[in-house]
Amino acid sequence: MSTQPKVSVRNVAKIYDGTVVLERLDLDIAAGALCTIVGASGCGKSTFLRMLLSQEVPSRGEILIDGEKLPPEPTPDRGIVFQRYSVFPHLTVEENLMLSAEFDAAPLTGRLFGSKRAAARDAVTETLERIGLAQARKRYPTQLSGGMQQRLAIAQALLKKPKILLLDEPFGALDPGIRADMQELLIELWKELSMTIFMVTHDIHEAFKLGTRVLVFDKIRHDPDAPDRWGATITYDLPLDRAGVQTIPDAGALFALKNTTRGDVPHA
Amino acid sequence: MRLINRKPSRATAFFLGMAPFVAAIVAYAVASHYRRLDNPADKLLPSLPDMAAAFSRMAFTPDRRSGDLLLWMDTFDSLERLAAGMGVAVVLALSLGILIGFIPNARSSLAPFIATFSLIPPITILPILFIIFGLGELSKIMLIVVGTAPVMIRSVAQSVMEIPRELIIKAETLGASVWQMMVRVVLPQILPKLITAIRLGLVPAWIFLISAEAIASTSGLGYRIFLVRRYLAMDVILPYVVWITLLAFILDRLLLMASRRAFPWHHLQGESL
Numbered sequence: 203m204s205t206q207p208k209v210s211v212r213n214v215a216k217i218y219d220g221t222v223v224l225e226r227l228d229l230d231i232a233a234g235a236l237c238t239i240v241g242a243s244g245c246g247k248s249t250f251l252r253m254l255l256s257q258e259v260p261s262r263g264e265i266l267i268d269g270e271k272l273p274p275e276p277t278p279d280r281g282i283v284f285q286r287y288s289v290f291p292h293l294t295v296e297e298n299l300m301l302s303a304e305f306d307a308a309p310l311t312g313r314l315f316g317s318k319r320a321a322a323r324d325a326v327t328e329t330l331e332r333i334g335l336a337q338a339r340k341r342y343p344t345q346l347s348g349g350m351q352q353r354l355a356i357a358q359a360l361l362k363k364p365k366i367l368l369l370d371e372p373f374g375a376l377d378p379g380i381r382a383d384m385q386e387l388l389i390e391l392w393k394e395l396s397m398t399i400f401m402v403t404h405d406i407h408e409a410f411k412l413g414t415r416v417l418v419f420d421k422i423r424h425d426p427d428a429p430d431r432w433g434a435t436i437t438y439d440l441p442l443d444r445a446g447v448q449t450i451p452d453a454g455a456l457f458a459l460k461n462t463t464r465g466d467v468p469h470a
Numbered sequence: 471m472r473l474i475n476r477k478p479s480r481a482t483a484f485f486l487g488m489a490p491f492v493a494a495i496v497a498y499a500v501a502s503h504y505r506r507l508d509n510p511a512d513k514l515l516p517s518l519p520d521m522a523a524a525f526s527r528m529a530f531t532p533d534r535r536s537g538d539l540l541l542w543m544d545t546f547d548s549l550e551r552l553a554a555g556m557g558v559a560v561v562l563a564l565s566l567g568i569l570i571g572f573i574p575n576a577r578s579s580l581a582p583f584i585a586t587f588s589l590i591p592p593i594t595i596l597p598i599l600f601i602i603f604g605l606g607e608l609s610k611i612m613l614i615v616v617g618t619a620p621v622m623i624r625s626v627a628q629s630v631m632e633i634p635r636e637l638i639i640k641a642e643t644l645g646a647s648v649w650q651m652m653v654r655v656v657l658p659q660i661l662p663k664l665i666t667a668i669r670l671g672l673v674p675a676w677i678f679l680i681s682a683e684a685i686a687s688t689s690g691l692g693y694r695i696f697l698v699r700r701y702l703a704m705d706v707i708l709p710y711v712v713w714i715t716l717l718a719f720i721l722d723r724l725l726l727m728a729s730r731r732a733f734p735w736h737h738l739q740g741e742s743l
Binding site: 255257275276277278280281282284286287288289290291292293301302304305306309310311312313342343344345358359361362364 | 634636637639640641642643644645646647649650653654655658659733734735736738
């Protein structure tokens with residue numbers, strides 16, 4: 203690749219108390235990619251995402267963004283949406299969206315008053331309509347459905363215009379119908395804002411439907427006497443051509459393939 | 471139908487709730503009646519009308535010596551001490567609790583000390599307080615502070631630590647400073663739990679208030695009941711105990727109502743006692 207990758211992961215491993223969770227992660231992600239991450243539960247996909255967020259630090263190796271090392275703590279250049287607890291329960295819908303503007307404008311109180319507050323409220327109106335929450339702007343998150351809460355969480359994360367958006371099973375708790383709507387919204391926003399997105403999901407269909415690049419995490423080396431000795435790594439790294447989305451491999455076939463290669467030398 | 475699935479209607483629930491109170495009053499009235507049959511001058515179980523008369527005398531007849539309405543003066547003095555003590559305890563609980571719960575270095579330095587301090591039986595500090603602060607108001611207020619603050623600090627710190635980490639990280643990615651997170655994320659989230667901590671702290675606060683007043687005071691509800699104890703004046707003591715209980719109950723309900731009104735988002739998540 204001639205252009206610099208947006209994100210470079212260099213030989214990263216994560217070890218907790220002698221248990222190797224992730225190892226030998228090496229990849230470059232181009233700017234504007236929608237990278238979906240799938241794998242069995244406990245295979246470290248969320249750990250990988252937390253390292254991209256600086257919520258956790260790699261035990262070995264390094265992660266670079268635009269060629270520079272990640273800062274040691276979460277910063278506004280990387281937005282995050284969690285499966286749960288992504289929005290502030292003590293703030294109404296519009297207050298949730300105004301919060302980042304208030305952080306910027308009022309270092310001491312973190313709060314805007316009077317005409318400035320009115321201006322901030324007007325500024326989020328367009329966003330509210332875009333995510334279909336204009337009617338619900340005065341409600342608290344607990345009064346919203348799961349889909350509405352996640353729309354709010356995504357909108358809130360995007361207000362800071364992050365270069366990279368991290369999504370940790372954002373639609374995992376949603377009904378299938380709602381989930382399809384949310385996927386469409388995400389694709390629209392991704393095209394519009396040309397961000398780089400990392401999305402962890404346990405739904406392999408979702409991974410292939412949304413991703414321009416699918417990373418499959420799995421534990422390929424097993425030592426029956428020392429189950430903690432080897433960690434998961436990227437076993438498949440599949441770049442998908444958006445135009446060729448129709449040629450999604452059958453998920454069942456993919457997993458069958460994976461089972462036959464289990465224990466072999468990784469090809470990635 | 472099984473017993474666990476039978477739910478009382480509103481009216482039934484009310485009568486069921488009232489029944490033990492009525493039973494206690496009736497039992498008292500009967501016992502008092504038979505005692506006074508033996509000895510009409512019995513002081514131990516005065517009749518209900520006698521107690522009502524004594525209570526209204528305390529409330530509405532100025533004291534012969536000082537000219538004060540004793541009940542209201544006692545109530546005012548006691549509530550003033552209670553409010554001052556709880557006020558200081560709340561300020562301490564908020565400031566130290568948030569520091570301990572939110573800043574790992576502050577937690578390492580303060581948490582073991584507070585945990586140790588909270589194990590000191592507060593009443594054993596009372597003589598020390600009397601020696602340092604004298605017998606005036608300050609030592610009584612300090613006793614309430616010493617008795618309630620450590621537990622409230624720990625309870626606030628615990629609430630801060632129970633805030634989902636996701637919310638703090640989200641605030642970081644929205645560009646918040648530590649101070650901004652404290653005032654916009656941590657503080658509002660723990661305020662309803664602070665009210666719960668105050669409601670729980672009021673129970674020991676009353677104990678320490680009455681104790682301090684009983685030992686060294688010239689006014690207050692605790693002073694009064696321990697003063698009239700010398701004359702076996704059960705007709706004053708029993709109504710005072712009921713009055714103190716009523717005050718404590720009203721304070722508790724007011725705090726609950728304030729919490730429901732001020733933090734609707736908290737009470738939407740399920741009912742609490």
